Amino acid sequence: MKRAFLLCALVGGLLLNSEAEAARYASPGPSARASVSLSNRAVTRASLWVGLPSLKRVSRSVNDDCSGLANLAYRKPGLHLLPERTLPGEGGVKAIHRKAKSLGALRSRPRPGDLVFFRETYDRNRDGRRNDGLTHIGVVERVEADGTVTFVHRAGGGVKRSKLNLHQPSLRRDAKGRVLNDYLRRSEKVPRPRLAGELLAGFAAVDARWFTAL
Structure with a gap:
């Protein structure tokens, strides 16, 4: 009974996004x-x-987009995913990736809780070309032995759970019909990479290094 009560209190605090609650449940x-x-x-x-x-159901203090979800998931006093300054024309995803690189936090093999980056998931500059670079970010939820990575992200329609596969990035389903890669880009007239595995740009660990610099 006590455990159930504490779990309910935690969920309520997360959904209301109270800064006091965030500090209360923060680790040392x-x-x-x-x-x-x-x-x-x-x-x-x-x-x-x-x-x-x-994400407005959770908080109105972050953008209602993929980078907003990442920032909200890792919210903790003293931790900043975004660098102190963004570069001209730089979106939130590129800025977070740039900081991860400067901290030496990028890695190719994911672990639960890592950030996951994708490129060219939409035409950000609206010029009809695939020249947008990093455009999407999520939080790794689970990594399976066969290389299937489940991640949570803010996409069209709301917060979703999707998959990518590290070993078969261009395969939608395996022989048993199991989804290996979800779609991350809308269909176009000319067939181009649209699956999560095809658009994967890497991962980053969020740890003590993120507390040391803006």
Whole structure:
């Protein structure tokens, strides 16, 4: 009974996005153990939001988009996914990736709680060409032995749970009909990469390094 009560209190705090609640449930200072706790909390938060039509149901203090979800999932006093300054024409996804690179946090093999980046998921500059670079971000929820990665992201229609496969990025389903890669870009007249695995740009760990610099 006590555990159920605490779980309800945690969920309520996350959905109301109270800063006081965020501080209350924050793990202790940055350390190896705290980094694992930080990732677990980000996964728990993002998973709770799957199915919501808008992040406004959780908070109005972040953009209602993919970078807003990432920032909200990792919200903690002193932690900043975005750098102190963004470059001209730089979107939130590119800015977060740039900071991850500067911190040495990028990696090719994912773990639950990592950030996952994608490129060319839509025509951001509306010029009809595939020259937009990094355009989408999510939070890794689960990594399976066969290379299938489940991630949570804010996409068209709301917060969703989707999949990509590290070993078969261009295959929609396997021989048993199991989804390996979800679509991340709308269909176009000329067939081009649209599956999550095809548009994957890498991963980044969010840990103690993110507390040390803006």
